[in-house]
Amino acid sequence: MKKQKMLAVAAIEHGTVIDHIPSDKVMKLVEMLLLDNTNRITIGLNLESKKKARKGIIKISGRKLTEAEMNKVAILAPDATVNTIEEYEVVKKKKIMLHDIEPNTLRCNNPSCITNNEQTETKFQIVLKSPLRVRCFFCERTAEEQELRFI
Amino acid sequence: MKTWKGRSLISINDVSREDIIYVLESAKKIESLPKKEKEQLLKNAVVANLFFEPSTRTRLSFESAAVQLGAKVIGFADPGSSSAVKGESLTDTIKMVENYAGILVIRHPKEGAARLAATITKKVVINAGDGANQHPTQTFLDLYTIKKSHKKISNLHVAVVGDLKYGRTVHSLAIALSHFNCRLYFVSPIMLGMPSSICEELEKKNIIFSYHNDIEEVIDKVDILYMTRIQKERFGDPLEYLRIKDSYALKEEMLKKAKPTMKILHPLPRVGEMERSIDQTKHAAYFEQAANGIPVRQAILALVAGVQL
Numbered sequence: 001m002k003k004q005k006m007l008a009v010a011a012i013e014h015g016t017v018i019d020h021i022p023s024d025k026v027m028k029l030v031e032m033l034l035l036d037n038t039n040r041i042t043i044g045l046n047l048e049s050k051k052k053a054r055k056g057i058i059k060i061s062g063r064k065l066t067e068a069e070m071n072k073v074a075i076l077a078p079d080a081t082v083n084t085i086e087e088y089e090v091v092k093k094k095k096i097m098l099h100d101i102e103p104n105t106l107r108c109n110n111p112s113c114i115t116n117n118e119q120t121e122t123k124f125q126i127v128l129k130s131p132l133r134v135r136c137f138f139c140e141r142t143a144e145e146q147e148l149r150f151i
Numbered sequence: 152m153k154t155w156k157g158r159s160l161i162s163i164n165d166v167s168r169e170d171i172i173y174v175l176e177s178a179k180k181i182e183s184l185p186k187k188e189k190e191q192l193l194k195n196a197v198v199a200n201l202f203f204e205p206s207t208r209t210r211l212s213f214e215s216a217a218v219q220l221g222a223k224v225i226g227f228a229d230p231g232s233s234s235a236v237k238g239e240s241l242t243d244t245i246k247m248v249e250n251y252a253g254i255l256v257i258r259h260p261k262e263g264a265a266r267l268a269a270t271i272t273k274k275v276v277i278n279a280g281d282g283a284n285q286h287p288t289q290t291f292l293d294l295y296t297i298k299k300s301h302k303k304i305s306n307l308h309v310a311v312v313g314d315l316k317y318g319r320t321v322h323s324l325a326i327a328l329s330h331f332n333c334r335l336y337f338v339s340p341i342m343l344g345m346p347s348s349i350c351e352e353l354e355k356k357n358i359i360f361s362y363h364n365d366i367e368e369v370i371d372k373v374d375i376l377y378m379t380r381i382q383k384e385r386f387g388d389p390l391e392y393l394r395i396k397d398s399y400a401l402k403e404e405m406l407k408k409a410k411p412t413m414k415i416l417h418p419l420p421r422v423g424e425m426e427r428s429i430d431q432t433k434h435a436a437y438f439e440q441a442a443n444g445i446p447v448r449q450a451i452l453a454l455v456a457g458v459q460l
Contacts, residue, residue: 112282114263118240138263139284140162142348 009044015061017083017090018073020049025077026056032072032150039063051079071105072150074098075132098129106134107149113139122151156457159269159276162285163323168330171304175295177450178443180460186219189449192458193222199252200226201244202279203235203259208419208441209279209286213256216448225252245271254455257281275455283319289418290323292447296440297375300414304328310336310369313379313399313424315345320418321379322349325360329353335360336369340395343385366401371408376401376434378417378424401425406434416440 021029023045030043040061049055064084065073073080074096084092101124108115108122115122115138123137132145152169160166181189198217202210210228217224226248227233234244241264248255249272257265258279265278265285280286298304309328311321315337325335325345329352337345337360344362353360363369370376381399386392401415403426414436415429421437429435453460 108263110262112260112262114241114259114261114267114281117261118242118267120242120267136263138266139261139282140164141262141284 009042009047009057009059011088012040012042012059012061012085013088015039015059015063015085016065017060017085018058018065018077019055019081019083020051021056021058021077021080022052023047023054023056026058029058029073029076032076033065033069068102068105070094070096071098071102075101075105075148076145078129078132098126098132101126101134104151106143107151108136108139108141109143109147109149110136110139110141113141115139155454157275158455159265159278160287160451160455161265161269161276161278163287163290163327164285166287166327171291171294171327171330174291174447174450174454175298177454177460178291178295178446181449181453182446189219190221192449192453193217193220193456196220196222196254196452196456197252198222198224198226198254198256198452199248200224200228200279201233201248201255201257201259202226202228203230203233203241203257203264205229206258206280208444209258209289212441212444213277213279213288213448216445217254217452219445220449220452222254222452226256241267242271249274254452277451277455280319283317285323286319287323288444288448288451289320290327291451292440292443293320293324293377293416293418294327295443295447296416296436297414299439299443300436301374301412304333305331306333307331307374308334308336308372309375309377310338310363310366310373311345311377311379312338312366312401314343314381314385315339315379316343317382317385318379321377322346324377325349326352329356329358332358334358336363336373337361338363338366338369338399340364340381340399343381365398367405367408370405370413371410374410374413376409376413376415378415378421378437380420380422380424396423399424401429403428403432406432409434 042059044057046054078098080096082094083090103121124134127133135142245268254275256277256279262282262284264281269276415434417437
């Protein structure tokens with residue numbers, strides 16, 4: 001109980017904590033992960049951090065992230081950590097690494113791209129990791145981080 | 152160098168310097184072959200020309216190239232005469248046509264269509280133009296024309312003129328020339344300048360390039376003047392188009408300052424960007440360039456079919 005009082009955002013019993021998110025990415029992550037009312041979600045913005053000046057945090061009760069969701073987190077918040085929580089304890093801590101972009105994660109910005117005109121999966125290649133720039137495997141159009149549209 | 156047998160040709164970005172040299176050498180060999188020998192090269196092959204948008208020159212060039220090598224050509228010249236008009240997807244069309252032909256030549260208005268086709272089928276796909284993205288055989292024939300006129304590609308000074316923003320031929324040409332340390336001059340209105348993504352690629356390869364807004368600034372410096380058409384529909388204001396188009400038009404008078412060996416290329420069709428009298432000068436190489444589409448496309452068809460030249 002004493003520990004909980006010290007936390008800026010309340011602890012969860014079971015679920016996932018995404019930590020070290022840039023504060024301005026928190027809301028986008030929540031939207032992108034389609035976190036709806038089925039799970040209790042607690043978010044923290046502009047929290048103090050040892051690593052960064054300010055950070056954001058998302059706590060999701062009662063569920064783990066899928067690999068596809070982890071990939072989305074890595075695209076948007078490459079410095080984030082994903083902690084799996086059981087019985088209020090961190091049982092797994094995973095530093096997100098962006099190796100590649102899973103198919104069907106992003107939508108191409110180019111309206112003339114075949115992927116926006118035919119039912120087919122999307123594929124992107126990483127051109128640059130920081131700042132992130134990706135290239136559509138099909139139409140070869142590149143997109144910067146702020147232009148990314150998630151599926 | 153990756154083997155050419157069974158290889159799809161989708162984008163100039165997939166092509167190495169060695170690939171370019173190999174294709175150009177193969178085109179030269181094929182051009183010098185006697186007609187009877189050429190006719191045997193693809194004797195048992197079937198080439199499908201799938202043109203989802205009309206393109207007279209490219210389609211006829213591919214068809215002629217394949218027929219002259221002895222191949223049978225099937226396909227359609229516009230989507231109106233294919234099942235695409237009934238709403239059939241590209242995926243389904245490819246899955247059907249792959250049973251009928253070994254090489255699929257695809258022209259499609261949507262960017263990435265040829266790449267998608269190549270992921271669907273194990274047959275060879277040759278991109279004959281996918282929207283504003285790629286048209287790699289055009290780039291090979293541009294390079295072949297340069298090689299024939301200057302006996303080399305490396306270290307040339309090349310100016311590209313006109314619509315550099317939307318023109319896929321100039322994007323691909325710039326990337327291809329970056330393998331050969333050419334000095335590039337980009338001559339265009341600011342609003343139709345070379346995209347930053349292409350310029351960044353060139354910078355990575357330490358290619359020297361500069362921006363200009365007048366052909367006369369560069370005409371005495373270059374070995375190749377690559378002209379393109381500026382399209383009226385790119386301009387919101389028709390008066391702006393009328394004002395700009397003449398600044399990027401080549402006049403015979405300007406050629407007095409050009410090197411005697413300078414050649415003018417143009418992917419065609421042209422509208423008003425070159426005076427017709429230029430056709431008669433020693434600098435005009437655009438009709439020869441169009442004719443070079445045959446040996447270059449023949450070389451590519453033969454190589455992907457596994458023919459040893």
